Amino acid sequence: MPYDSSVIRSATEELNEQARRNRSAFERRRQQIYTRVPRLREIDRQLSQTIRTAAHTALQKGIDPSPALARAKEQNLSLQQERRELLSQYGYPEDALTYQPLCSLCSDRGWRGSEMCQCLRTLCGQEQIKQLSSMLNLGNQSFDTFDLSYYSPLYDATIGSSPRSAMEFALDICFTFADKFGRNSVTKNLFLTGAPGLGKTFLSASIARVVSEKGYSVVYDSAVNVFNRFEAQRFNRDNQAGADVERYLSCDLMILDDLGSEMSSPMTQASLYQLVNSRLLSDRRTVISSNLSLDDVGHRYSPQVYSRLAGEYIKVSFYGEDIRRQKKERR
Numbered sequence: 222m223p224y225d226s227s228v229i230r231s232a233t234e235e236l237n238e239q240a241r242r243n244r245s246a247f248e249r250r251r252q253q254i255y256t257r258v259p260r261l262r263e264i265d266r267q268l269s270q271t272i273r274t275a276a277h278t279a280l281q282k283g284i285d286p287s288p289a290l291a292r293a294k295e296q297n298l299s300l301q302q303e304r305r306e307l308l309s310q311y312g313y314p315e316d317a318l319t320y321q322p323l324c325s326l327c328s329d330r331g332w333r334g335s336e337m338c339q340c341l342r343t344l345c346g347q348e349q350i351k352q353l354s355s356m357l358n359l360g361n362q363s364f365d366t367f368d369l370s371y372y373s374p375l376y377d378a379t380i381g382s383s384p385r386s387a388m389e390f391a392l393d394i395c396f397t398f399a400d401k402f403g404r405n406s407v408t409k410n411l412f413l414t415g416a417p418g419l420g421k422t423f424l425s426a427s428i429a430r431v432v433s434e435k436g437y438s439v440v441y442d443s444a445v446n447v448f449n450r451f452e453a454q455r456f457n458r459d460n461q462a463g464a465d466v467e468r469y470l471s472c473d474l475m476i477l478d479d480l481g482s483e484m485s486s487p488m489t490q491a492s493l494y495q496l497v498n499s500r501l502l503s504d505r506r507t508v509i510s511s512n513l514s515l516d517d518v519g520h521r522y523s524p525q526v527y528s529r530l531a532g533e534y535i536k537v538s539f540y541g542e543d544i545r546r547q548k549k550e551r552r
Contacts, residue, residue, distance in 0.1 A: 224345045224438045225468050228352065232344035233331055240322065240329035247320050254318060258311055264304045265318065268297055339436075346436045353429050353441055362426040364396050371420075371548075372541040384541040388420070391537045395424045399431035402474065402506065410501075412530055413510040415539025418546065421510040425476050428508060437473035444480045451492035470499050473506070480511035481521065490523055497529050509534070 224232075255262040308317055322329040324340040331341035369392070372385040380387055391413075398408050411428075413421045425441070433439050447469060453462035469475055477496070483489050500507050511518070515536055519527040 224349065225352075225440070225472075226464070228345050228348050228438075229341075232341055232348045235344050235348070236329065236331050236341055243323050243329070244320070251318055254308075254311075254313060258307055261304060261307055261318065264300050264307075268300055268304075342436045345438075346433050349439060350430065350433045353426070353433065353439065362423050363430055364392065364399075364424075364427045367392055367420065367423060367427065371544045377540070380538075380540055387538065387540045391420075391539060392424065394535060394537050395428055398506075398508075399428040402432045403435060403437055408506075408535075410506055410534045411508045411537055412515065412534040413508065413537045413539065414514055415512070416543070417512055418543035419539035419541050420544060421539055422478060425478060425508055425510055429474070429476055432474050439474045439476065440468050440472040441476040441478065442469070443478045443482065445483045447477060447496070448483050448489045448492045451495070452488050455488070469496060471503075471505070475500060475505070475507045477507065477509045480509050481513040481517070485521060490526070493522060494526050497526060501529060501533055507534075 304318070305315055308315060324338060327333050327338035327340065329340070331338055337345075369385055369388060372383075372388045374383050374385045376383050395411065395413075398411055401408055413425065415421060429439050429441055450462050450465040450469070454466045475496070480493075497507065509530070513521065515527075515531060518530055
């Protein structure tokens, strides 16, 4: 799950801050207990010193440290028993003076060897949603809030059903794609097609939310920005461009918005092919939204791109009247 470096950095900072607050809260509680029961402070001081002092003394005298260590161990057991009894006597749990990290798996480090711990992965997902929200208004966009009332229930002979029925089908496909993401799913990639204002971005955002909350890396960007980054990378115009392209190619889910809005050129053709083909070869999922039909894609882009979209993507058609205009009229 290759999260963007900015996501990992922000999530790590948050994890460190949570660990700092947890440690500070523990220290405050410990000092309160020591103030109430001063003997506990002395016991903890003795426990931290007995083994170390016994070994140091034995080594200084050049004698076998084993007997001294055995006596120190026996003394420690006695001190620990007294400690437990005092804590119980004053109504504290047995581990009240033992620091407990927030995550028992990694002790709040965020990593278990070379593997990201679940605690940091969860924070990465949350941070990723924050970043996506700045672009997709994830505050109110979810499958639960997708409003089918904007789509006509009347039969339309040109599509063979009502727009509402067609959109119920589109909603189901998008929800299933997000819901089953990552569970050995055989669900193909999605190509969302239809006129502007019919909900393509809304459902793309809903997919992004669910997949992010599952802990997968998601990148959302417009076709114009994506192809600009590919071009900058090819001509070394921007040091960050290479990292951006790598994110596009390696994230668990790439959402490419508004394909067809970019200027058509050999560069954009090559960039789109690289993006689509590379992600297919690495078995990474992609959602593409466009005002173009699949036939339009065949005319605008290379036969290789069209072949991959037609063969490896589920076409999800959006029908109806512009929702933005309907909302304006309802006010």
